[in-house]
Amino acid sequence: MMGKRKFILCLVAAFLVGAAVTGGVAAVVSGGAFGYVRVAKSDYDNMAEVYERYGKLNSLYDAVEASFYKDVDEEDMMDGAYKGLIAGLGDPYSSYMTEEEYETWKNTATGEYSGVGVTFTQDADGKFVIVSVEKDSPAEEAGLREGDIISAVDDKKYDDLDVIGNAIRGSEGTEIKITYLRDGKKNSVTMEREKIVQHSVEHEMLEGDIGYISISSFIESTGDDFAKALDDLEDRGAKGLILDLRDNGGGLVNSCIEVADEFLDEGVVVYVEDREGNRTDYDAEDGRTDLETVVLVNENSASASEILAAALQDNGIEIVGETTYGKGVIQSTVQLEDGSALKLTVMQYFSPDGNAINEKGVTPDRKVADDEDTGVDEQLEEALELF
Secondary structure (H helix, E strand, O other), X not given: OOOHHHHHHHHXXXXXXXXXXXXXXXXXXXXXXXXXXXXXXXXXXXXXXXXXXXXXXXXHHHHHHHHOOOOOOHHHHHHHHHHHHHHOXXXXXXXEEOHHHHHHHHHHHHOEEEEOOXXXXXXXXXXXXXXXXXXXXXXXXXXXXXXXXXXXEOOEOOOOHHHHHHHHOXXXXXXXXXXXXXXXXXXXXXXXXXXXXXXXXXXXXXXXXEEEEEEOOEOOOHHHHHHHHHHHHHXXXXXXXXXXXXXXXXXXXXXXXXXXXXXXXXXXXXXXXXXXXXXXXXXXXXXXXXXXXXXXXXXXXXXXXHHHHHXXXXXXXXXXXXXOOOOOEEXXXXXXXXOXXXXXXXXXXXXXXXXXXXXXXXXXXXEOOOOOOOOOOHHHHHHHHOO
């Protein structure tokens, strides 16, 4: 992280060379009033560009530091500036993370973290909607449930999905207050964070010997856990399979590819392209299950779950439910020298047939809404009828 003094010195240096350009070199004041060094014109141009780009930011910093009614925390100010820079992209999936936020974010990929046991997504209106609650978790015991809208954490409001996720996670044994909306009514609960071990795969045998596997998210263990569940159902004589990706907000693409590999012969599962059109393929290996399969999706199926659904659909597997969320972009996360990190959207996903997913989603072959008031899972019933 560039500190205030270093940041200002860079800007001052750029400013001072402004009147000293002669031919291909520039003179910069240093080491006293009459001390000069010569630099290449390209270096001068770079410093001038830095001043032009960040001079206003420095002026704002000086104004706040001089006049704000409270003491200024320099580190918080600069973190806010970095976050604001990335927020200016208007991309909900790109973000700057402090070192602490990044460490917490990395832990979630393993499926083990300290928190309250909720999985949520950000809808088109920017609201944080709970899509699942872990069994026997603090969230379940506190009465939180799917569909609740998180409005504040410890009385603080957020607009970034990763940042609010980091705020909810924390040290085991610490307390957290979550304010949420249900049917338009505001509620608050205070819980104690616990170590949460996610179980992303659940399976059972339904009537008629139809196997059922649900995947709640794609974490490191998902591929192996799915393979075990599929083997178990096949050993028990399953005649068909329902793969439930509803309310699956995504996760690790590699885990998604591992699951797709169980359904597809050798070939492309998904490919990505950057803004220059450079393409990278993610492939399945040869060998797949012989079970006739139907996939369930809904509006909360996002990212990696959409990749899987699109790949299976392009390969003739029927999709039932509602059009998916439409997050078809890939983020690259790079740790910076000071331990902080930049998560930046760098590529877009396409199905094997070249269909874009981002902002479009996956349209089911059979559109079926689930009416919560009936007490019947209409989407599951539709899938079962296909067998």
